[in-house]
Amino acid sequence: FILTQPHSVSESPGKTVTISCTGSGGSIASNYVQWYQQRPGSAPTTVIFENNQRPSGVPDRFSGSIDTSSNAASLTISGLKTEDEADFYCQSFDASNQNWVFGGGTKLTVL
């Protein structure tokens, strides 16, 4: 099971951006998808778990969804702020053994 993300996306402050995570070799809906944000020089933090759940403290500008027709998960960030600039990774599970699978990461630039 492979997860593919765009290498980079950019958008202006105040706008909305969507980062995709496309599954291949299995159904994206078979297991939950998580999204992690990693700012430069810091450890990753969870911004979305179980497809669309936000941990406490994560603003509701962050939302997650699944689209079975495109076999992809998406992370949408609205009202972009410069502080949102980071690398974002999607993560799910290999259906055969429940091992974690990461996407390659997407660098978000807010300019």
Next chain:
Amino acid sequence: QVQLVQSGTEIKKPGSSVKVTCKASGGTLSRKTISWVRQAPGQGLEWMGRIIPTLGQTNYAQKFQGRGTIIADRSTSTAYMGLSSLRSEDTAVYYCVLTDGSGNSHWGQGTLVTVSS
């Protein structure tokens, strides 16, 4: 709130072994799993394996089977990741990740392991 505190930077020679510690505070390890994820310089995230402390059950990515060891001490809420036969390609930041009963994951601050002769 769960917090994970990892041990400090390690510098190792090729062929040696390393053990990284991860201590959890803010709760027990019951109904939780602990995974280990590494990130080589300038690269993405790579899952190494996990342990379910209440069962002692471990799973490893194929790449680390036979070379990686993950254990957990429930009495001290501490997990350990060992990696043997180190080579330069193992130079990375190693993270412990605790997934709680709700499915949310909490990350440690990371431990830099440098393998160099």
